[in-house]
Amino acid sequence: EVAVLRLGHRPGRDERMTTHVGLTARALGADRVWIPDNAGQSLETVRDITDRFGGPFTAELTDSPKGIIRDWEGRVVHLTMYGERVQDVEAEVKRAHGDDDEPILIVVGAEKVSFDVYEEADWNVGVTNQPHSEVAGLAVFLDRLFEGRELEREWDDADQRVIPMETGKRVEPADEE
Ligand code: SAM
Numbered sequence: 556e557v558a559v560l561r562l563g564h565r566p567g568r569d570e571r572m573t574t575h576v577g578l579t580a581r582a583l584g585a586d587r588v589w590i591p592d593n594a595g596q597s598l599e600t601v602r603d604i605t606d607r608f609g610g611p612f613t614a615e616l617t618d619s620p621k622g623i624i625r626d627w628e629g630r631v632v633h634l635t636m637y638g639e640r641v642q643d644v645e646a647e648v649k650r651a652h653g654d655d656d657e658p659i660l661i662v663v664g665a666e667k668v669s670f671d672v673y674e675e676a677d678w679n680v681g682v683t684n685q686p687h688s689e690v691a692g693l694a695v696f697l698d699r700l701f702e703g704r705e706l707e708r709e710w711d712d713a714d715q716r717v718i719p720m721e722t723g724k725r726v727e728p729a730d731e732e
Contacts, residue, residue, distance in 0.1 A: 556629070556659040557700065559693065562620045562672065563665035564591040574641045576662045576663060577601035577614055583697040584705030585661070587613035589623055609710025609729065621671070629658030630677040634692040635668065637681030648678060652700065654672045661696060663689035 561581040563574050573590060574597040580588040581601065590598050594616070595732060601614040617623055624631055630651050651657040662672060673679050682692040710716070713729035 556587070557611075557652070557697075558627075558658065558660050559585045559588045560617075560620055560660055560662045561588065561665070561689075562592050562662055562668060564594040564597075565665060566593055569594070569665050570596060572665065572688070572690065574600045577720045578604060579690050579694050580661075580697075581605060581610075581612040581614075583694055584701050584708060585697060586611070587615070589615055589617045589620065590648055591620060592616040592618045595690040607714050608716070609713030611711060616700070624660065624662060624672065624675050625728060627658070629660060631660045631662060631675060632696070633662045633668070633672055633676035633679045634682065634689065634696060635664070635679050636681050636684050636686050637673075638681040640684070641680050641682050641696060641699055644678050644680055648680075648724070649700060649702075651677075659700070661693065663693055665689070 559576065561573055561685055562578045573594045577588045577590060577597060578601060581604070588601065590601070598614055605612045605614065630648070632648060648659065650660050662676065680696065682695045715726050716729045718725040718727055
């Protein structure tokens with residue numbers, strides 16, 4: 556299992572970012588996302604997309620993000636620009652996930668992340684050591700973890716699917732083959 560935890564949400568300012576953490580987690584192969592309970596609209600959007608474009612994918616609110624980290628029975632990756640370089644630690648994370656079947660919790664912040672999260676994490680990982688975005692960091696990290704296999708994924712119970720094409724936009728009912 557690969558789960559994503561969105562730590563922190565500033566109402567107003569973070570609405571799209573929190574939604575995009577959820578959508579990116581889903582699209583790029585994670586199994587579930589936890590969203591802070593003051594971001595109910597983001598949860599609705601992620602669930603709505605999952606209903607329309609398929610799953611399985613679980614999106615839930617949490618009133619205790621730190622409790623999720625504490626109680627996680629597996630390994631914890633905290634994405635931060637201050638962390639070890641992703642290219643240096645990815646093999647170790649993949650070994651834990653792939654060989655040892657350890658569930659992986661990926662934590663991304665919104666504003667300043669408190670130091671206990673750095674201590675609780677098994678790995679603090681930088682996707683570059685430059686400041687950028689939790690959405691970008693999450694996308695690159697998932698793609699590294701799954702080595703691109705997430706791009707081949709099939710979706711269950713979708714109402715609609717996009718037909719890839721060179722030019723134009725085509726969306727069809729998903730059960731029409
Ligand atoms: N400045 C804040 C701090 O000191 O914790 C972080 C704010 S940043 C806009 C929000 C989140 O983006 C971070 O918590 C982290 O998860 C993610 N992030 C930003 N740059 C990153 C990087 N280079 N590598 C990995 N994650 C990054």
